[in-house]
Each structure stands twice: as structure tokens, then as C-alpha cells.
Amino acid sequence: MSVYHTWGQKTEPFVKGGLTIGLFDGIAASNEDVGHIGFNIGAGVRLPVSKSRTTFLEPALELISKGNVYDVSKSGGRVSFSLWYLETQLDFVYRWQIGKHWTIPIGTGLYGAYGISSKVSATNGVTWFRGIPVGESTSMFDSAIGANRWDAGWRVWTVGVEYRQFMFRWDFELGFFSQFHNRMPYGLEEGKKYHGKNWATSLNVGYCF
Amino acid sequence: MYMFRRCDMSRKKSFYRYLSVLLFGILTQATSCEEDYPEQSYIMSEDNVPEEPYLTTISTAYFQTNIVGHGWKWKESWRIDEKGVSVRYDVSNLADYIPNDLYFGADSMTVFMYKETSNERRTDSYIYDATNNRILSQAIDYMQLTDADSSCISFIERHGDRYYKSNYERMLPYELNARWNGSKPEKP
Numbered sequence: 001m002s003v004y005h006t007w008g009q010k011t012e013p014f015v016k017g018g019l020t021i022g023l024f025d026g027i028a029a030s031n032e033d034v035g036h037i038g039f040n041i042g043a044g045v046r047l048p049v050s051k052s053r054t055t056f057l058e059p060a061l062e063l064i065s066k067g068n069v070y071d072v073s074k075s076g077g078r079v080s081f082s083l084w085y086l087e088t089q090l091d092f093v094y095r096w097q098i099g100k101h102w103t104i105p106i107g108t109g110l111y112g113a114y115g116i117s118s119k120v121s122a123t124n125g126v127t128w129f130r131g132i133p134v135g136e137s138t139s140m141f142d143s144a145i146g147a148n149r150w151d152a153g154w155r156v157w158t159v160g161v162e163y164r165q166f167m168f169r170w171d172f173e174l175g176f177f178s179q180f181h182n183r184m185p186y187g188l189e190e191g192k193k194y195h196g197k198n199w200a201t202s203l204n205v206g207y208c209f
Numbered sequence: 210m211y212m213f214r215r216c217d218m219s220r221k222k223s224f225y226r227y228l229s230v231l232l233f234g235i236l237t238q239a240t241s242c243e244e245d246y247p248e249q250s251y252i253m254s255e256d257n258v259p260e261e262p263y264l265t266t267i268s269t270a271y272f273q274t275n276i277v278g279h280g281w282k283w284k285e286s287w288r289i290d291e292k293g294v295s296v297r298y299d300v301s302n303l304a305d306y307i308p309n310d311l312y313f314g315a316d317s318m319t320v321f322m323y324k325e326t327s328n329e330r331r332t333d334s335y336i337y338d339a340t341n342n343r344i345l346s347q348a349i350d351y352m353q354l355t356d357a358d359s360s361c362i363s364f365i366e367r368h369g370d371r372y373y374k375s376n377y378e379r380m381l382p383y384e385l386n387a388r389w390n391g392s393k394p395e396k397p
Binding site (some may be wrong): 072073074075076077127128129130131135165209 | 265270
């Protein structure tokens with residue numbers, strides 16, 4: 001299925017889905033980070049911006065889960081922050097043809113996201129984590145934690161390989177904003193403040209119509 | 210030429226002296242409990258008790274493995290004012306309280322107190338409540354464990370009507386023996 005946009009180029013809708021590993025503020029922030037394993041599913045359109053059909057804009061809408069899991073040895077358990085976002089993405093992608101049916105896409109872009117669901121939970125016996133009450137499974141958007149519903153950031157890369165209609169992609173996103181209004185998942189460590197910005201990397205499989 | 214060489218030697222010497230001082234500084238910094246906690250603000254509860262803003266649960270198992278069975282010597286304190294702002298406690302000004310050392314046994318804790326006339330110790334049973342890291346005992350007024358590792362522990366503690374954040378360093382066995390031998394049970 002293909003449609004033609006106003007300057008006569010063929011546009012191709014696609015669907016995609018896969019695994020997402022989330023962190024807050026990066027691996028280097030704490031040795032307690034385990035990473036949150038979640039999922040993503042979405043759809044978009046491949047919009048050529050050159051007549052040579054090598055550069056494309058790829059707007060997409062995605063349901064994606066991010067967050068982080070911490071292994072808190074002193075507490076004897078794990079703390080999990082899980083957020084679901086409705087995310088709009090806009091990637092600028094260069095597609096390098098390496099064979100008759102094979103293409104390598106390399107791109108970068110921006111995203112904006114709205115949090116539709118969130119949960120913080122912990123294994124039995126862990127009641128506090130860096131000042132955040134985690135004893136009962138609760139929404140992160142409530143007043144005690146005050147997570148931001150809105151997020152935006154840089155889609156640092158989207159790379160992969162495409163065979164015929166199939167897409168295999170590896171994406172990496174960096175959030176611009178702290179996800180925590182009131183408390184942060186990291187405290188003061190050696191005088192540094194950590195902000196709990198979303199980091200996420202995804203492995204996706206897609207199909208282009 | 211000779212002069213230049215001497216000058217170089219002297220520079221080398223001062224370089225090595227500087228390097229050794231730097232290395233010593235790094236080593237002592239890495240192994241001491243000091244400077245881990247900069248002055249910070251605490252959240253005051255409705256009862257005017259300062260709450261650790263970055264409190265993380267320390268499990269009973271961790272407490273028993275790493276803290277019980279050891280003596281802990283006082284290193285430094287910050288006095289927390291009514292607004293929750295902490296200011297480093299000046300040890301030379303002992304107007305408020307004289308710092309204590311601590312020992313945690315399996316069921317009882319001992320506070321080593323240094324008084325003007327004699328060194329005394331107070332021993333009483335205690336309960337560790339991991340839901341808020343509190344140590345409940347008649348031996349102390351108020352004590353909340355805020356951080357711990359195998360060599361350092363930190364508490365918010367009350368002495369009289371004031372709250373302090375204090376760091377303690379793990380004692381060597383001979384230091385603990387000296388505390389036991391050098392103190393008498395507190396007179397009722």
C-alpha cells in the first residue's frame with residue numbers, strides 16, 4: 001500500500017514494535033541501576049524528501065514503556081519505576097542501498113511524549129528509596145512523587161537494516177527533562193544532583209506497506 | 210650548569226613531595242567517613258522532627274550483617290535547626306552535647322558517654338524498625354539510620370531538644386575493648 005504526497009513522491013506507511021530498555025539519567029549515575037525492560041508498539045509513515053529516495057522524514061506515533069529498576073542491596077530488594085507514554089517521533093533518515101532488496105537506514109530525530117500510566121512498586125520490605133515512598137504500589141503522577149506527565153527529547157539514533165518490506169531497527173532516546181517534580185530517584189551523591197531523565201533504547205521489528 | 214641541575218633536583222623533590230601529599234590526601238579521603246554529606250536541608254515533619262530527604266530502606270538483614278557486633282566511633286555532626294537546615298557542629302564548642310560512641314549487639318545497644326568526671330556507658334535493649342530505619346531503645350532519645358556501609362554509618366539523632374546528623378566510623382576490635390575497659394556502667 002503506497003500513497004503519493006503533494007510533490008509526487010511515494011509515501012509508505014509502516015507498523016513497528018519491540019523491546020525497550022529504560023533507565024533514568026544513564027548507566028553511570030548509579031551502580032544500583034538494573035534497567036527497566038518494556039515494550040513499544042506504533043505506526044508511522046515514510047515520507048521521501050529527495051527525488052533520489054535516499055532521505056526520508058519518518059513521523060510516527062508509538063505507545064512505549066520506559067522507567068528504571070534499581071537493585072537496592074541494602075534494602076534487600078528491587079524498586080521498579082514504570083511509565084507508559086504516548087509518544088510522537090519525527091526522524092530524519094538516510095537510507096543506504098546495499099543490495100537489490102537490502103537497505104541500511106541511519107537517522108536522528110526528536111520526540112514528544114505524554115504519560116498515560118505509571119507505577120512505582122518494590123519488593124516486600126522495601127518502604128523507602130531515595131526519599132520516595134515505595135512501600136505500596138502507587139502512581140508516579142500522584143503528589144508524593146510528582147512525576148512529569150510530559151517528556152521530550154532527542155532520538156539520538158535510529159539505525160538498522162531493511163529487507164524488502166521488513167525493518168529491523170535499533171533506536172536510542174535521551175530525555176531533556178527530569179521526570180520528578182518533588183523527589184528524585186537519586187539523592188545527593190558526592191555533591192552531585194541527578195535528575196531522573198528518561199534514557200531508552202529499543203530493538204524493533206517493523207513492516208512497511 | 211651545576212646550578213641548573215640543582216634547581217632541577219629541587220624541583221623534582223618538591224614535585225615528589227607534592228605528589229606524596231596529594232596521594233596521602235586521596236587515600237585518607239577515600240577511607241574516612243568525613244565530607245560524605247555536605248550541608249543540606251531536611252524536611253521537617255508535623256512534630257518538628259527532621260526527615261532524611263533521600264531515605265532508603267536499610268533492611269534488618271543488612272543491619273544485622275554489617276552493623277551488629279561492631280563498635281562505632283563518632284566522627285562528625287551537623288546540627289539541624291528548626292527550619293531543617295544543617296550546620297556543621299563545632300566539636301570544640303561542646304555546649305550542646307558531647308558526642309557518644311556506640312555498640313550494637315544482637316539484642317542490646319551500648320552508648321559510650323564521655324562526661325567531665327568519668328566515662329560511662331548505658332546499655333539497653335533495642336528494636337530496629339526497617340520500615341523507617343528507626344532504632345527504638347531507652348538508651349537513646351531518637352535515632353534514625355540514614356545510610357550505612359561496612360565502615361561508616363549515619364544517623365539523625367536527638368540530644369536534648371536538638372537534632373543532629375552524625376557520622377560514625379567502625380571501630381577496630383582493640384578500640385572497642387578500650388571503650389569497654391575505660392568506662393563504667395552509668396549510675397541510675
